[in-house]
Amino acid sequence: MAGRRRTFCMECRKETAYALHKTPITKTIREKEYQFLITTAHCKECGCEVGVKGILDYNAKEIDEQFRKAEGIISTDEIEKLGKIYSLGKAPLSMALGFGEVTIARYLAGQIPSKEYSDTMRAALSDTKVMRELLESNRDKLADAAYKKAVSAIKELDALFSVPSKMLMVISYIFEQLGEVTPLALQKILYFVQGLYFSKYEIPLFDDNCQAWVHGPVYAEIYDMFSSFRYDPIDDPRFELLKGKSTNLNEKEREVIDLVVNTFGMYGGKVLEKITHRENPWIDAREGYSENEPSQEEISKEAIKDYFVSVRTKYDLNTETGIMDYIHNMLASA
Incomplete structure (x- = not known):
């Protein structure tokens, strides 16, 4: 959307420069109404909204981020960090948390988790004690190698954050x-x-x-x-x-x-x-x-x-x- 910022305006019937603005919209998700601010492009000559390559994908990301923030739902970036800090892949992380085997993969692909599952992931992301308890509770679902890698990661994190x-x-x-x-x-x-x-x-x-x-x-x-x-x-x-x-x-x-x-x-x-x-x-x-x-x-x-x-x-x-x-x-x- 950056670059030289020119696109075809259907109203002017020619290529024109455009400007980006934040536009409020109302959207219903899971039977609940939300107010979002999304980025829209407008022709600098006539002021009409114009289409810009990639803007719809960008709007989807904006809505996703604002919805998650409004509902206190963990972001995909945070879920990725959860796997990295505990040295667990998607499937092992799902099992360690007590979820279905493909749950984390679905979340990373864009599916929005329930508040309950989000809270579980957030708690594990902020406290190694929570993650250790989850690991022990779901020990029988994990391969031995994955379990040992996660335990080792927890020990390193506890040592790293041992300051007062x-x-x-x-x-x-x-x-x-x-x-x-x-x-x-x-x-x-x-x-x-x-x-x-x-x-x-x-x-x-x-x-x-x-x-x-x-x-x-x-x-x-x-x-x-x-x-x-x-x-x-x-x-x-x-x-x-x-x-x-x-x-x-x-x-x-x-x-x-x-x-x-x-x-x-x-x-x-x-x-x-x-x-x-x-x-x-x-x-x-x-x-x-x-x-x-x-x-x-x-x-x-x-x-x-x-x-x-x-x-x-x-x-x-x-x-x-x-x-x-x-x-x-x-x-x-x-």
Whole structure:
């Protein structure tokens, strides 16, 4: 539908340019009426709706996505991730979940699951304990090789997500808000979340300690979790398990994370690294080390607290404007 955006207009009787618009439609599905917004093409000369190659398929996808969202039904992408993270093919995954052998294949082909089956898949996608229970309940339906692969995948996932629950909640919320983030940027955002929470409430948001590495403050367990992505954005179906974990954060915690995401989160990891290199907690912990010398020296929570409480006396860290003033001044002196 992109390209040069020209098509034949039946009203003008010639090829014309067209524009895309969102059009509301009413559709009845399973005896229930729904309102959807679909993409339609309109001639730029007469304004009439025109046909465009591929638009009907695109509309079907739009309706499917909006219907699933309205009814809380799992998407085909999420079902695909479910199979990938537990190392199960379509038929073994169906059997492991207690469904018919071809059920998952049908869902991946576009059939919409019932709410009950959708909830089962969503629960398995968000919690390895649920998947383990389903595996054991349906053990006799699975080939031994498939069962062992799934159990092995669960063990790897449990090891991967063995960090404290509050840290996982914070990371989950950061992912939700930013959508895309590199490991380097994530480390610095976690550090600034801790710092701003200290500046506001003078207590830590999470108990984890960070270290003064060459490239700034680093939470070692989080580094291990995402190290395979290096400088690339974090993208792995296994991290679907983080979704929803942020629901237990309270309003104060979300407010601070939002402040950080809307300010520090606008910058890439290398820029955030420069800021941390101008701050006392990292500088003091690195004392005696050369510029590129590895270090595992801990940056104490007390040091982070003292620094950001002192920053609060000069900048309004309760507002995005005050935080941006701090960022700009730190970068100007870098």
